[in-house]
Each structure stands twice: as C-alpha cells, then as structure tokens.
Amino acid sequence: MKKKRFNKKGAALALAFALTIPALTPAAAAGNGHVTIDSVRFNGMDAPKTIDQMVQTYTNASLEVKYSNGEVKQFPLSYKKLFKSEDKVAINKGQLIPAGTPIDVNGNPIIDTSVEGKPTYYVSDAPDSNSLLKPINGQLYMVTHYEYQTIDAAGKSAYGVVPASMSLSTLEQSKKTGELTPKEVKKIDFSSVNGLWIPCNGSLSPWNTHLGSEEYEPDARNFEMDANSSARTQTESFAKLYFGDKSKANPYFYGFVPEIKVDKQGDASVEKHYSIGRFSHELMKMMPDQRTAFFGDDGSYTTMFMYVADKAKDLSAGTLYAAKFHQTGNENGGSGNLEWIKLGHASDKEVKAIIDSGIKFSDIFETSAEPKEGFKAIKQYSYGKTEYLKLKPGMEKAAAFLESRRYAALLGATSEFNKMEGVTLNEKDKKVYIAISDQSNGMLANAADPTDDIQLPKIKSGVTYQLNLAGGQKDSQGQKIKSKYVAASMNGLIVGKDMPSADAYGNTADVNSVANTDNLSYSEALRTLFIGEDSGMHTNNFVWAYNVDTKELSRILSVPAGAESTGLFAADNRNGFSYIMSNFQHPGDEIDGKKITAVDKGDLEKAMEEQIGINRTGGVGYISGLPSLEDLQNKNRDVKSIFLKK
Template sequence: MINKKLVKKGAALALALAITAPALAPAEVAAQNKFKVESVKFNGMKAPTTVDEMVKTYTNASVTVKYQNGKEKTFPLTYKTLFKSEDKVATVKGERVPAGTPIDVNGNPIVDPSSPEKKYFVSDAPDSNTILNPINGKLYMITHYEYQTVDAAGKSAYGLVPASMSLTELNQNSKTGELKAKSVKKIDFSAVNGLWIPCNGSLSPWNTHLGSEEYEPDARQFLDTQSKTRSQVETFAQFYFGDKSKANPYFYGFTPEITVDKKGKASVVKHYSTGRISHELAKVMPDNRTVYFGDDGGNTGLFMYVADKEKDLSAGTLYAAKFKQTGSENGGSGDLEWINLGHATDKEVEDIIKSGITFNDIFETSEVPAEGFTAIKQYSYGKIEYLKVKPGKEKAAAFLETRRYAAMLGATTEFNKMEGVTLNEKDRKLYLAISDQSKSMEKDPTGKDPADHIQLPKIKSGVTYELGLKKGQTDSKGKAIHSSYVAPSMHGLIVGEDLPKADAYGNTANVDKVANPDNLSYSEAMRTLFIGEDSGNHTNNYVWAYNVDTKELARILSVPAGAEATGLNAIDNRNNYAYIFSNFQHPGDEIADRSITAVNKDELLKAVDEQIGINKTGGIGYISGLPFFTKMSDAASKKSASK
C-alpha cells in the first residue's frame, strides 16, 4: 500500500537468451551457445542485526549462474541509489525542486502551508519504477510518489496532498550498465484532474506505463459535508485546482496510462473503462488485451478486464471474481467464477462523470433490510449497506462504483490487503499478493455479514497466491470470455509465519520467511519471482527471490527500519543489461511503537533520523552486480567461469 541496482556486468538473463544475435558470425554463435544459462540461483543474506545495518539499504547476497557446459560462477550483489525524493534533481519551470515535489494543475510546485519557510511538499513515498524500452535511443524511468506521510508540522498529510510521477532520462554506461539520472521532470496530470495515491505500476507490452490510483474516495461518504472523506477530497482539490468546489470523488480510482514520445514528452490518459477500485497495479497478459488488477484494502475484490482491441485499454468488458473455497491448507485455495459487470468505453464513463453524477443518482439506499435492496459489504464504506441500482444506472454503477456493483451481483468482496500482481508467461501463471490474510478473509464469527465466501486461516504475515491461466473459459452465465488468460482457480504458494510474540528485534513474523508480500515482479530469464515487503510484522522490510523451479527462497535486500520496500521491478534486458529496481519509503515509521531489545531502540531511532530522516524522504535505486552474458566476457573466460 504505502510504502534497487546497477549492473556490475549486468545482462539479459534469458534462459534461452538470444546469444544468437544476427550480427554474430556462425563461429561466434557456436562458441556462445556453449555458455547458455542452465539455471540461476540467488544466495541469500542474513537479516540485519546491528543499528548500522538496520538503518541502511543494502545487500550482501549473491547470484550463482550455472552454464550448460557445467561451469558455474557466483556474482556478488550491491545496492546503488539513483536519488532520494528530497534531492533537488527535478526541473519545474526552470527551478530545481525535490524529485518528490508535487505540482498543481498549472504545473507549479505545491507549497506546504505548515512550513514556516513555505517550502514545497516533498513526498517520502516513492513507489513504482517503470524502465521503458529505449525510445529514440534514450532510456526513461517513470516513478510514482505515492503520498505525503506528514507535513512540515508533523501532522498526517496522507491523501490530502496531490500525488505525482516523475519522468527521468537515464544515462547508461555502455561498458558497465551503470545508470545515472540525466534529467528529472514532473509529469503533467492536468488533463485528467490530477493524480490520486498512485501505488505500484507496470510496463505495458506496447511500452507505456500503467499506473494506479488506490484507496479511491468513497462517493457516498463524500455527500456528508461533515465527513472525513469530504474534507480529504476538498483539501486535495484546494491544493491541486486552487478551488475546493472542484472536488469530485469520481475523478479518482482509475488506471492512468503514460506514453512517452520520441522527443521525451509524456502524455497521460485515465482508463475509466477499467473500473473504479483501489487500484494497486494493472498487469497486461501476453494477448495485449487481458488485464488483472490488485484491489487494496479490506473487503475488496479480484477484477479482470478484457479489452476490445489489442494494445488499447480505452474500451472493454469488466469482470469480478466469485471465490468458491476448496481448501485451507498452505494458505488456502478456491475456484473462481467470473461475473460480467458490463462493457464500456473510456469516453462513455468520462461523460457520465462530467455530467456531475453523484452516488445518490446511481443508488437508492436503505438503512435496514428491505424488499428489492441488496445487502453488501465492501472496502470503501466498511459496513453493511442496503442498495438498489436506479433504472438505467447500471453502467454508472459498474464503472464508477465497481466494487459495490460487483458485490450486488454476487462477486466476492472479502479479500484483505490484495496487493501486487505479476506474470510468469512461460508457465501461464499469475502471482497475486495478499499482504495480510485476516479479518474479512476469516470466517465471519457473527454470522451477520451478507456473504462469507472466504473462510481461510488467519495469517497476518500474508500469502502469495498462484493462479493458472487458461483459454476456453466462460462467465457465471455460461457465456464465453474472449480471452486465453482466464484464471479458473487460485492456491497458496508462499506462506508467511506469524510468531506468538515479538522477537528481540520486534519482529512478529518469522524473519526468514516472507511477511506481508506487496510488490511482485517476475523474471522470465531468471525463473524467479521477486517479492517486496510492506510489513508491519518485520522491523526491517526485505526483497526476496523465489525460484519457481527449485522453490528456494532467498533474502536479497534489506531496507531501513520502518521503511517499506517499493518500486520492485525485475528487468531482464535494457540494452543488454539486467536490473532489479527497488525503492524504500517512509523510513523510521512506527519504530517507536515496537518492542525492540536486541539493539538500543533510541539509538536506532536517532540513527534513522540523522542519517535519513523519519518520514522525510524515500530512496530510488537498484541492485547491482547481475552477470553479463550477451558478450560472454565473464562466461567464456576460463579464469572467470569456475566450477
């Protein structure tokens, strides 16, 4: 929710890598084929044990590559920082400002009114990193700045300050693969009414960035002028538009798509036809049409979108899953029935929003059970609602109140903290993170909830699920779903382990297992699923590597105490170099509340505050040291490739 990687000799680690590039002579091809990769194994690092280690973003893990000729080589890994969100590396209207500074509708940096010096806001929460394939010979990175934890006065600013993204042009050393920021610019969201809490993101198969807007503001509560939601959206509008009367909850909760042209200019659209939910990430399948979404929060749903045309998310059909539990072992399992919510175009939904529609224009409500009303419970409202869709408002309900409408049609809205989604294309597997398997995913002890589809064991440290993808599937009414990537079931793959009480470092989950999986990224080349933590159960959060063939799990990165590991992105090949990006956000957060005895907690807090700043900044960077294959300089050498 809220809250890594220079390549020393980095490479495109494709297991059947194109070592047979057309430019190579036949003799060179034959020589290089001898050094194809057979397997990649990450050798994990220990958890940090000293104050110094607990404050750093670091790795001392390594990766061992086994070649088809039987030789092996181990490469040490290190972490490289590109910049921090507080660094004045971004250029806004000719002025150097911090990378994490948001801009308003006119492109001006937004001032923190609580700052005595009237300094600009600086987000401490960098998230998604998408490294676009080269455009006109240039390499670009798009980064999310998810939110502002506190203002200058130390008061919560979460969701009150408009969010932002940056476009960084990267310099890449052609001999080493090392990356450096050449220029950083803020991306203009004025055409789509600004950006709301962007969590993770992904690279589309057509080389655009797909972002997210999570924790969409509740439109029903917005109508209460005294509500926290109303105040939040109006404060956001005042900062962004300079006019709180322009506040509209239906502006937010969608999938932004950012395109970078040959001149390095970014343009933005929002895909309203993908539905309005707590978007964590949109992941496109190999057909260029099917998309899966994480829906973060409590009492949320699992959604799938099938576009009408390839490489075009402006029109399509939206589906929601009904979970039919089949087991509770190893985290749990269930069959998925897909319910068709309807078809729409972006323009149709945008026109509905522009009409000034409100929640009360879409639904009739009752405070008690009543004939014709459907009882539901979903994330944004948090309690049982009795709703009836007004005649002719089905499309508005489906695409502006997606989770509510899905629940009314019988879909499951009982998932808790559904986070990242990623794809293993070769094996046709989708991976889905449930960060905290508790609350709505447990059996309802009261028997009063409208539905109780999910009755799984409580695992506060979460579960990473695997979903097989198949063709020839039908929806809940027996109609064909026009996609070859439909998930008929899901089952637990990697399960966290809760501890009965905190250990000496304040961990309430086994430190040698994944706790609270959030960001997921899969490397086809390395046959490895990478997992970044957003853990309240680990004092330091980690990035893990899970080999899908050997089932071995290795810790490969530690971020500062209290920080979340975000922006995870495993990249197999950018100009023949491989990277694993990972950021950190909100360092030091909630450490004061932990029971820590193994080190002096006051010294730890002081060190975080002095070396980084508690909730003041976040870091953008990547893991360095991945091996280099395409030129074979380290694999072909008798000295460097040793058994």
C-alpha cells in the same frame, strides 16, 4: 501499499540490478568448446543485526552461476543510490525542485504552509513504482510514482490530503557496465485528467507504456452525505491544493488507471482509462494477448477484477468482470475456483461523459439504513460497513464503472479479499502471482457478514497466491469470455509465518520467511519471483527472490528500519543489460510501538533521524553485480567469447 489506517506506509528503494559479466579465470578462458549457462541460484543474506545495518539499504547476497563447462562462479551484489525524493533534481519550469514535490494544475510546485511564516515544498517520502521503459531511440526512461506524503512540515499527518505526482527520468547508461545515472528528471503533467490521486504500484505494458494506479478511491457516498468524512475532507483538500478551489472536488475523478506514453523526444503524455473500472487500484498487469488484465484492489473487503479490452494495445474500451470465489481448500494458505461475473462493457468516452454530467452516488443507488425488501446487503472497502442498496433504473453502466466494487457485490461477486496488492505474470507457465498482504478480516469465516464466500485461515503475515490461467472459459451467464488468459482457480504459493510474540529485534513474523507480501515482479530469464515486503511485522523489510522451479527463497535486500520495500520491477534486457527496480518509503515510520531489546531502540531512532530522516524522504537506487540475463534465455549463445572480450 498500505494506507495509514492499515499501518501500512511503505518503504522502498528504487533498486535496479545492473548486470555485468566479470572475466572468466585464465584456465576457463583458455578452454575449448561452446560454453553456456546451465543454472543460476541466489545465495541469500542474513537479516540485519546491528544499528548500522538496520539503518542502511544494503545487500551482501550473491548470484551463483553454473556453466556448461562445470565452472561455478559467484557474482556478489551491491547497492548504489540514484537519488532521494527530497533531492532537488527535478526540472520544472526551469527551476530545480525536489523529485518528490507535486505540481498543481498550472504546473507550479505545491507549497506546504503548515508552519506559519515558513513556506516550503511538499515532498513525498513515498517513492513507489518504477517502470524502466524499453529503449526509445536507444534512450532509457524511467517513470516513478510518489505515492503520498506521510507528514507535513509541522509534523502532522498529510496522508491523502496532498495531490500526488509522477516523474520521468532520462537515464544515462554505461555501455561497458550498464551503470545508470539520472541525466534529467521531469515532473509529469496530469492537468488534462484532473490530477493524480494516490498512485501505488504500476507496471509496464507490452507496448512500452507505463500503467499507473490510483489507490483508495474516495468513497462517493460518504463524500455526498457526510461533510466530516475523510472522503470529503481529503478530496476537498486535494482540490484546494491542486485547482486552488475546493468546490471542484469530485470523488469520481479518481480511482482509475492512468497510462503514461513517452514519445521519441522524451515527452510524457497522460490518459486515464475510465472503462477499466473504479476501485482501489494497486496496479494493473497485462497478459501476453495485450488485451486481458488483472488487478490488485487494496483495502479490506475488496474484489478481484479482470478486464478484457476490445483491441490489443488499446485500453480505451473493454469489458469488466468480477470474480466469485468458490473455496476448495485451506491448505498452504488456501485455494478456490473463480467464477467471473460480467459487470458491463464501456468506452472511456462513455464513462467520462457520465462523470462530466455531474453524477452523484445518490443518482446511482437508493439506500436503506436497515434490511428492506428490494434492497441487497453488501459490505465493501470504501464504505467499510454493511450497507443496503438498490440500483436505480438505467444506472447499470454508471454503477459498473464508477462504483465497480459495490455493483460487483450486488451481482454476487466476492467482496471479502483483504490487502490484495501486487500482481505479476509468469508467461511461460501461464501463472499470475498475486499478493494477499494480510490474510484476515473478510477472508476469515464470519457469519455476521452479508456473504461469507471466503473462510480461510488467519495469516497476518500474508500469502502469495498463484492464479492458474486458461482459455475457453465462460462467465456466470454461460457466455464465452473472449480471452485465453482467464484465471480459473487460485492457490497459495508462499505462506508467511506469524509468531506468538516478538523476537529481540521486534519482529512478530518469522524473519526467515516473507512477511506481508506486497510488490511482486517476475523474471522470465531467472525463473524467479521477486517479492517486496510492506510489513510492520518485520522491523526491517526485505526483498526476496523465489525460484519457481526449486522453490528456494532467498533474502537479497534489506531496507531501513520502519521503511517499506516497494516498486519492484524486473527488466531482463535493456540495451543488453538487465535490471530489477524497487523503492523504499517512509524510513523509520513503524519503529514506534515495537519492543526491541537486541539493540538500543533510542539509538536506533536517533541514527535513523540523523542519517536519513524519519518520514521525510524515500530512496531511489539500484543493486549491481549480476551477469547478463540475456545469456540465460539463449542456450545456444556462447558466453565464452563474451568473457574473452572483457
């Protein structure tokens, strides 16, 4: 997800694809023999062309299913809203508050006092990740992120200064159609882990817990040494609103992965995993061994990390690695081999003890304002410019897990990735897909940078890459990495198409290609990679379906103009129904500055304000109309008998 400084703000609309099976025609139903599903493909939709369409979240795409008896059926898709982040649906201490309102350390709603005499709730306009958990005692639960607040009640920027939140929704599910309805929405308590920093995307672990994120970690060097830095002002604002005391601000509290567990009674508990490392966590995606994980590290001049836990289903201790990129080509976005540098091993308890000791940046590193013997030049996201560092004696563990990107760069890892965001897994093919939303900055040739490992073509509309997984890999010191899911290389898969000038709708990237790939989710049943855009290059952002076998790319959803499509999550089977989740954020935000001539821009902005509200809310909902994906995975299952029951 993009920070405001990267012109990011996200729009997404939690959409879940509820899957139902219409009856076959009488002729087909009367036929004899075993009927299975042979193949599926998405029939995409056109980009919106009217103001009415540009304001909506909608789809008129369809899924085409071919059966073994030769019949082909079309399943039209449609969209249904669940709730908006401004809707008072969340139960907190017996009162209803907006779903997107954060709570403080005592569980009280955090109040916006920016307009004198008119206190009101803060309400995030940026719902993001949705994990639709596998049924717990038959009950469905959904964890939702509320990433940030774009503006306060006075219309001023509120990004990064207001504590964030998550909610847990208890969902009712129609046994006949699979339709989802929110029964109860509760705010999740983060008081045991000092609150929640900017939570971007997330994922569902193989053991049915939600793995969240804390993006754009506050820079500890600037926090300590520059009282006017955004790192200091944001962290102190957070502490004032969350703890009621800005002196409790500590940048090392944030930048980790929180794990959310839901018990049989539907209660959520939170644990932050400090041994996973501290950086700009877009999300964490676990591999099938339930030990290995890959991450997005969002921002400019960032690093690719890999974590290998000591035990399966247990993220409390493990080894952290960082990648060095060895470029092999420029074609189709680019390609390279990956060498993994071991940063260290730690447990959550060990790293938490270091934080609780009151450690500061200056306890870990010596700094120099200019090149100096014994100091190494690095450039990484949180500081944003070249810095000259020297590790202090005995500080290896603190550096590895509290300053992961800086330490990785000191050891020779590549810190040149740009806008590295969504991550998902294709288990059958042993591929991980990862989003580079904007291929520029450190990923271009730049002799002025301290290192220049990456020298790829500039593609502002981004590239979706695939990581090729393998076992038997060794780290940079020749030691065997204890995982069968190590990324050995990466190459471009889907490349955006920049345009030299805007079209009549204000698009500066080809509207029929993905622009600024962000959220990624993969359906094993459909053999389909779903892609949600975070793009200022498209006036309306889209959700795309990419079939990894046929290479066909289909647009299947459009979100409101200026909004971001986030929170994609494909759930192939929930009580016999299948869903794909997504979210929209900050509607109307990125219309300013666009040259739009196909429709009246003033009328578009007016319609956005009247029908949704610009930067005031985000939406949660789902698309319905798909057949059961369970049928796609089982070629021995006779679907004819299911049709006859309908």
